[in-house]
Amino acid sequence: xxxxxxxxxxxxxxxxxxxxxxxxxxxxxxxxxxxxxxxxxxxxxxxxxxxxxxxxxxxxxxxxxxxxxxxxxxxxxxxxxxxxxxxxxxxxxxxxxxxxxxxxxxxxxxxxxxxxxxxxxxxxxxxxxxxxxxxxxxxxxxxxxxxxxxxxxxxxxxxxxxxxxxxxxxxxxxxxxxxxxxxxxxxxxxxxxxxxxxxxxxxxxxxxxxxxxxxxxxxxxxxxxxxxxxxxxxxxxxxxxxxxxxxxxxxxxxxxxxxxxxxxxxxxxxxxxxxxxxxxxxxxxxxxxxxxxxxxxxxxxxxxxxxxxxxxxxxxxxxxxxxxxxxxxxxxxxxxxxxxxxxxxxxxxxxxxxxxxxxxxxxxxxxxxxxxxxxxxxxxxxxxxxxxxxxxxxxxxxxxxxxxxxxxxxxxxxxxxxxxxxxxxxxxxxxxxxxxxxxxxxxxxxxxxxxxxxxxxxxxxxxxxxxxxxxxxxxxxxxxxxxxxxxxxxxxxxxxxxxxxxxxxxxxxxxxxxxxxxxxxxxxxxxxxxxxxxxxxxxxxxxxxxxxxxxxxxxxxxxxxxxxxxxxxxxxxxxxxxxxxxxxxxxxxxxxxxxxxxxxxxxxxxxxxxxxxxxxxxxxxxxxxxxxxxxxxxxxxxxxxxxxxxxxxxxxxxxxxxxxxxxxxxxxxxxxxxxxxxxxxxxxxxxxxxxxxxxxxxxxxxxxxxxxxxxxxxxxxxxxxxxxxxxxxxxxxxxxxxxxxxxxxxxxxxxxxxxxxxxxxxxxxxxxxxxxxxxxxxxxxxxxxxxxxxxxxxxxxxxxxxxxxxxxxxxxxxxxxxxxxxxxxxxxxxxxxxxxxxxxxxxxxxxxxxxxxxxxxxxxxxxxxxxxxxxxxxxxxxxxxxxxxxxxxxxxxxxxxxxxxxxxxxxxxxxxxxxxx
Numbered sequence: 001x002x003x004x005x006x007x008x009x010x011x012x013x014x015x016x017x018x019x020x021x022x023x024x025x026x027x028x029x030x031x032x033x034x035x036x037x038x039x040x041x042x043x044x045x046x047x048x049x050x051x052x053x054x055x056x057x058x059x060x061x062x063x064x065x066x067x068x069x070x071x072x073x074x075x076x077x078x079x080x081x082x083x084x085x086x087x088x089x090x091x092x093x094x095x096x097x098x099x100x101x102x103x104x105x106x107x108x109x110x111x112x113x114x115x116x117x118x119x120x121x122x123x124x125x126x127x128x129x130x131x132x133x134x135x136x137x138x139x140x141x142x143x144x145x146x147x148x149x150x151x152x153x154x155x156x157x158x159x160x161x162x163x164x165x166x167x168x169x170x171x172x173x174x175x176x177x178x179x180x181x182x183x184x185x186x187x188x189x190x191x192x193x194x195x196x197x198x199x200x201x202x203x204x205x206x207x208x209x210x211x212x213x214x215x216x217x218x219x220x221x222x223x224x225x226x227x228x229x230x231x232x233x234x235x236x237x238x239x240x241x242x243x244x245x246x247x248x249x250x251x252x253x254x255x256x257x258x259x260x261x262x263x264x265x266x267x268x269x270x271x272x273x274x275x276x277x278x279x280x281x282x283x284x285x286x287x288x289x290x291x292x293x294x295x296x297x298x299x300x301x302x303x304x305x306x307x308x309x310x311x312x313x314x315x316x317x318x319x320x321x322x323x324x325x326x327x328x329x330x331x332x333x334x335x336x337x338x339x340x341x342x343x344x345x346x347x348x349x350x351x352x353x354x355x356x357x358x359x360x361x362x363x364x365x366x367x368x369x370x371x372x373x374x375x376x377x378x379x380x381x382x383x384x385x386x387x388x389x390x391x392x393x394x395x396x397x398x399x400x401x402x403x404x405x406x407x408x409x410x411x412x413x414x415x416x417x418x419x420x421x422x423x424x425x426x427x428x429x430x431x432x433x434x435x436x437x438x439x440x441x442x443x444x445x446x447x448x449x450x451x452x453x454x455x456x457x458x459x460x461x462x463x464x465x466x467x468x469x470x471x472x473x474x475x476x477x478x479x480x481x482x483x484x485x486x487x488x489x490x491x492x493x494x495x496x497x498x499x500x501x502x503x504x505x506x507x508x509x510x511x512x513x514x515x516x517x518x519x520x521x522x523x524x525x526x527x528x529x530x531x532x533x534x535x536x537x538x539x540x541x542x543x544x545x546x547x548x549x550x551x552x553x554x555x556x557x558x559x560x561x562x563x564x565x566x567x568x569x570x571x572x573x574x575x576x577x578x579x580x581x582x583x584x585x586x587x588x589x590x591x592x593x594x595x596x597x598x599x600x601x602x603x604x605x606x607x608x609x610x611x612x613x614x615x616x617x618x619x620x621x622x623x624x625x626x627x628x629x630x631x632x633x634x635x636x637x638x639x640x641x642x643x644x645x646x647x648x649x650x651x652x653x654x655x656x657x658x659x660x661x662x663x664x665x666x667x668x669x670x671x672x673x674x675x676x677x678x679x680x681x682x683x684x685x686x687x688x689x690x691x692x693x694x695x696x697x698x699x700x701x702x703x704x705x706x707x708x709x710x711x712x713x714x715x716x717x718x719x720x721x722x723x724x725x726x727x728x729x730x731x732x733x734x735x736x737x738x739x740x741x742x743x744x745x746x747x748x749x750x751x752x753x754x755x756x757x758x759x760x761x762x763x764x765x766x767x768x769x770x771x772x773x774x775x776x777x778x779x780x781x782x783x784x785x786x787x788x789x790x791x792x793x794x795x796x797x798x799x800x801x802x803x804x805x806x807x808x809x810x811x812x813x814x815x816x817x818x819x820x821x822x823x824x825x826x827x828x829x830x831x832x833x834x835x836x837x838x839x840x841x842x843x844x845x846x847x848x849x850x851x852x853x854x855x856x857x858x859x860x861x862x863x864x865x866x867x868x869x870x871x872x873x874x875x876x877x878x879x880x881x882x883x884x885x886x887x888x889x890x891x892x893x894x895x896x897x898x899x900x901x902x903x904x905x906x907x908x909x910x911x912x913x914x915x916x917x
Contacts, residue, residue: 010079011079012075012079013078013079013387013390013391014071014074014075014078014079014369016078016387016391017074017078017369017370018370018371019070019071019074019369019370019371019372020071020074020075020369023067023068023070023071024071026067027064027067027068027071030051030064030068031068031071033047033050033051033068034047034068034069034072035047038076038082038086038090039069039072039073039090039093039094040090040093041093041096041097044065044069044093044094044097045097047065047068048061048062048065048097048101051064051065058101058105058184059183059184059187059189059191060189060191062098062101062102062184062185062194063189063191063192063193063194064191065094065097065098065194066094066098066192066193066194066195067191067192069090069091069094070091070142070143070372073086073087073090073091073142074142074369077362077365077366077369077391078366078369078391081393084358084361084362087142087365088134088138088139088140088141088361089138091140091141091142091144092135092138092139092140094140095131095135095140095146095195095239096131096239096240098185098194098195099129099146099148099181099185099239099240099241100240100241100242102180102181102184102185103127103129103177103181103240103241104241105180105184106176106177106180106181106184107177107241109180110173110176110177110180112161113161113166114158114159114160114161114166114167114168114173114176115158115159115160115161115166115167116158116159117152117156117157117158117170117173117174118156118157118158118159118170119153119154119156120154120156125152125153125154125156125170126152126153126154126244126247126248126249127150127151127152127153127174127177127211127241127244127249128150128151128152128153128238128244128247128249128250128253129148129149129150129238129239129240129241129244130148130149130150130151130236130237130238130239130253131146131147131148131236131237131238131239131240132147132148132149132201132232132233132235132236133147133201133232133235134235135147135148135237135239136235136236136237136239136330137235137237137330137331137332138330138331139331139332139361141361141364141365141368141374142365142368142369142372143368143372143373143374143375144195144196144374145195145196145197145198145374146195146196146197146198147198147199147200147201147232148197148198148199149199149201149202149212149236150174150177150178150199150202150210150211150212151211151212151213151214151217151249151253152170152171152174152211152212152213152214152249153213153214153247153248153249153252154170154213154214155169155170155171155213155215156169156170157169157170158170158173170213171209171211171213174211175209175210175211177211178199178210178211179210181197182197185197192372196374201229201232203216203217203220203224204220204224214249214252214253214256217253217256218256221256221257221260225260226273227269227270227272227273227274228273228274228276228277229260230260230261230270230273230318231270231273231274231277231311231314231315231318233257233260233261234261234314234317234318234330235330236257237330238250238253258328261318261321262318262321262322262325262328263322263516264322264323265322265323265514265516265550268319268516268517268519268520268523268524269515269516269519270315270318270319271315271319271419271519271523272519274311274314274315274419275419277311278307278308278311278419281301281307297377297378298376298377298378299360299363299364299367299376299377299378299404299408300360300364300376301376302408303408303412304407304408304409304410304411304412304415305360305376305408305411306357306360306361306364306376308411308412308414308415309332309353309356309357309360309411309415310332311415312353312411312414312415312418313332313335313336313339313353314335315418315419316339316344316345316418317329317335317339320342320344323598324342324577324580325580325581325583325584325586326338326341326342326576326577326579326580326583327339327342327344328584332357333354333357333358336350336351336353336354336357337350337354341576343557349414352410353410353411353414355407356407356408356410356411359403359404359407360404360407360408360411362392363378363388363392363404364376366387366388366391366392367379367388370384370387382397385397385400385401388400389401445463445464448460448481448484448485449461451485451488451489451492452484452488453488454498455498455499455501455502456487456488456491456498456501456502456505459501459502459505459506460484460505463505463509466509468509468510468512468513469512471512471513472512472515473515476512476515476518479515479518479519479522480508480512480518482522483508483518483521483522483528484505486525486528487501487504487528487532488501490529490532495529496529496532496533496536497532497536499535499536500532500533500535500536501532503535503536503539503542504531504532504535506542507535507542507545507546510546511546511549514549517549517552520552520553521552524555524556526555526556527552527553527555527556530555530609531545531552531555533612533613534555534608534609534612534613537612537613537881538612538878538881538882538883539881539882539883540669540880540881540882540883541608541612541881543883544604544605544608544669545605547708548601548605548707548708550598550601551601551602551605552605554602554605554606554609555609560606560609560610561609561610561613561615562615563606563610564610564616564620564624565603565606565607565624565627565628567627567628567630567631570599570603570628570631571631571634571635573599574595574596574599574635575635577595577599578592578595578639581595589643590705592639593700593703593705593707594705594706594707596632596635596636596700596710597705597707597708597709597710598707599632600628600632600710601707601708603628604625604628604669607621607624607625607628608669611881612881618870618873618874618877619870619873621668621877622661622665622666622667622668623665625667625668625669625671626661626662626665626666626667629662629667629673629711629759630658630662630759630760632701632710632711633656633673633675633759633760634760636697636700636701636710637652637654637656637693637697637760638652639700640693640696640697640700641654641693643696644689644692644693644696646685646688646689646692647689647693648683648685648686648689649681649683652693653679653680653681653686653762653765654677654678654679654681654690654693654760654761655677655678655679655680655730655758655760655761655762655765655766655769656675656676656677656678656758656759656760656761657675657676657677657678657733657756657757657758657759657769658673658674658675658756658757658758658759659674659675659676659717659752659753659755659756660674660714660717660752660755661674662674662675662759663752663755663756663757663841664755664841664843664844665843666843666873668877668880669880669881672711672712672713672714673701673711673712673713673714674714674715674716674717674752675713675714675715675759676715676717676718676719676733677690677694677715677718677726677727677728678727678728678729678730678733678761678765678769679727679728679729679730680729680730680761680764680765680768681729686729687725687727687729690727691725691726691727693727694726694727695726698713698715701713717749717752719732719733719736719737719745720736730765730768730769730772733772734768734772737749737750737753737772737776738772738775738776745776747786747789747790747793747829748789748793750776750777750829751790751793751822751825751829753773753776753777754777754824754825754828754829754841755841756773756841757769757773757841758770773839774839777828777829777832777839778832778833778836778839779833780833781829781830781833783830786826786829786830787826787830787908790822790825790826790829790908791908793822794818794819794822797812797818798812798818803887805887806890807887807888807889807890808887808888808889808890808892808893808897809886809887810872810875810876810879810886810887810888810893811872811876811886813897814897814900814901814904815896815897815898815899815900815901815904816872816897816900817869817872817873817876817900819900819901819903819904820844820848820865820868820869820872820900820903821844823865823903823904823907823908824844824847824848824851826907826908827847827851827856827907828847831851831854831856835850835851835854835856837850837854838850838851838854844866844869845866845869845870846866848862848863848865848866848869848903849862849863849866857903857906857907858906861899861902861903861906862903864899864902864903865899865900865902865903867896867899868895868896868897868899868900869900871893871896872893872896872900875888875893
């Protein structure tokens with residue numbers, strides 16, 4: 001092309017590339033042999049075949065294909081403004097095509113000399129060519145090298161030539177393969193090269209063999225694998241030969257790489273590794289630009305460059321990918337959106353980083369278009385800068401540079417925020433995150449103790465000869481020392497209490513083998529501080545955190561304290577996580593069980609954090625814990641039904657009736673679930689199928705895995721108690737409760753039904769249960785006989801929970817919570833037939849106020865008892881959080897005790913119960 005513009009022709013900006021000019025001169029006759037439009041693997045294959053028909057040997061043909069493809073991409077990018085994905089996708093397809101072609105040719109020649117490489121079973125050994133970095137992520141640059149690792153599946157030896165001679169080991173065979181392929185692709189000839197090939201990322205780097213077996217790779221990961229290599233392998237992908245992409249070798253490789261890159265627990269150890277790697281890259285870039293200021297403007301490696309976007313994304317993927325398989329995606333732009341959907345990054349930030357990434361990559365391409373050099377440094381020549389600006393749609397280079405600075409500043413700020421670049425360490429912590437073993441405590445325990453005082457000093461001093469402390473690596477001891485010093489500084493400043501610091505030491509001591517928790521607290525000072533506040537507020541949070549330490553990461557989000565539990569969001573997130581596991585083939589029972597447990601523990605912890613910070617009332621805590629239990633029952637039932645082998649229909653006609661604390665929406669931390677299972681299904685197989693479902697459901701909720709359990713389940717309130725069927729039809733349940741037939745419910749079971757509600761089932765089943773409940777508790781009863789039965793039941797409960805001493809037990813003492821609950825149950829069962837407003841499962845406080853409004857209680861008895869019940873619940877809740885007895889001095893609750901006794905006297909006194917006019 002001449003580059004001369006006419007009135008009707010757009011400018012040929014591609015002509016401004018010196019590389020394009022050379023290619024157009026050198027390959028003028030071949031330019032039209034590449035079919036028009038975006039280069040594809042098919043069009044590359046066709047061009048390659050056509051070039052070979054002209055007598056061009058394989059190496060020359062591959063190089064010519066590369067030159068013509070890149071020339072076309074320059075035109076598509078600069079003239080037609082093709083999207084970034086078109087350019088990177090075509091370059092990736094080019095790399096895959098040439099690797100496949102080079103493999104086929106090399107294997108043909110090697111097989112002639114040595115025969116095929118064989119496994120012990122006599123089958124051909126497979127080779128997987130693994131693309132790393134941008135090749136693995138399908139994001140290849142136009143002038144990029146390709147980072148490769150060659151892996152073969154089995155050791156053995158070759159079959160030999162046709163005469164049985166020339167046998168060599170499989171490792172030798174594949175080593176020759178690597179050298180042969182490099183000659184075809186990487187050697188520079190008169191036609192240039194196809195790709196620069198870099199093998200430095202292989203095990204042991206340039207000192208290691210060019211090809212390794214799958215077994216050797218696995219051993220290397222276990223013994224020598226370094227943190228930075230996890231980032232390198234994050235984007236790995238088998239790219240050639242084509243027959244190996246879905247092979248057993250590729251699958252085996254994935255099973256080795258995945259657990260190396262993604263750890264089971266949240267992994268904050270990688271922060272330091274990435275910091276070190278990033279600093280080394282910056283130091284290298286600084287050395288390169290020393291005395292050459294033009295080299296300081298690197299769009300990839302300088303501050304705010306492409307590498308910082310990639311590091312930001314990869315860091316979050318490696319930290320979280322073990323628990324969030326949906327984050328295990330290779331392309332940077334895709335990963336940004338998945339991080340946003342997982343709430344690990346604000347959507348606006350993900351979008352802004354995505355725009356910056358596209359812009360910087362387009363700039364990088366134009367830098368490389370100029371001379372086909374693997375460089376990322378902005379040119380200093382005004383004409384070159386002007387050309388880059390105009391091809392990107394800017395009027396001049398000044399406008400372009402302003403846009404470039406804007407993107408780079410945003411990237412740098414996000415990167416520094418993630419890695420704590422601008423974070424101030426505590427005064428006694430001796431520097432930043434990479435303080436060496438010279439940190440106090442790493443070698444001098446007395447120096448560590450010096451700034452400590454009081455109980456915290458005494459507690460930490462017990463670590464001097466503690467086996468867990470002595471077993472720590474030097475780096476981990478340094479981290480622990482910095483954590484102790486920061487905690488001590490906050491105690492001195494009054495930011496946290498001394499008891500919180502002591503409880504932190506108690507909590508972290510058993511967890512020292514899991515070094516990632518030390519890393520997390522150091523990397524996230526806000527998490528460290530919030531954790532101390534929680535530990536200082538009550539004892540029970542420390543016990544919960546010891547059982548489920550991974551939940552402390554929930555403290556990282558500041559908005560968490562302002563939120564409330566949302567059942568729909570919770571279930572939606574679980575379903576999304578399950579879908580992600582299905583997509584990676586990891587949705588086995590154990591993985592789903594652990595997913596449910598982690599989600600439950602994290603949500604309980606969020607509620608607990610809001611509770612101890614005073615953001616929720618006792619009633620709100622109970623509401624949220626109850627809503628969480630219902631959401632988990634719904635989700636677990638759906639999943640169990642989906643996986644039930646003998647289910648007889650696609651939809652589940654099944655219901656769960658909640659009693660007790662869950663029924664009354666008064667669930668506490670650690671409460672078990674009193675539930676009854678029913679079904680509304682006329683199929684002859686229904687009883688057997690739903691019985692299997694219930695057994696599976698109970699197992700999924702109660703079995704203890706490495707992540708603990710979800711709930712303890714109590715089904716004693718089902719018809720006929722523990723001797724009855726585990727699940728019954730709704731008809732049988734109704735007959736039992738409504739006293740039809742010889743097998744009927746007892747009065748205490750009707751008492752329990754005052755707090756029962758249907759928490760799972762379709763609308764028809766909900767309506768059926770509500771009708772049964774209303775009929776049962778709204779039935780007309782003999783008040784005198786009912787009073788005697790409930791009074792007798794209360795006496796049995798009191799005898800089984802004797803209160804010794806002079807203190808008042810908020811639950812079991814006369815005038816306590818149980819007295820109030822029994823009084824409410826009597827009012828509902830005796831007066832519900834006349835006052836339907838008492839039939840609603842509205843909770844004890846609301847029902848007391850309704851009973852008083854109906855004239856069933858004299859004076860302010862109901863109102864006073866309601867207030868007393870609320871206060872006693874608060875005392876009980878605080879005591880349990882702090883693991884203290886629920887007995888208090890009578891003087892502390894004299895008013896509440898009197899209110900409870902007054903209610904009991906008004907309801908259970910032999911005098912006739914007041915009746916409304």
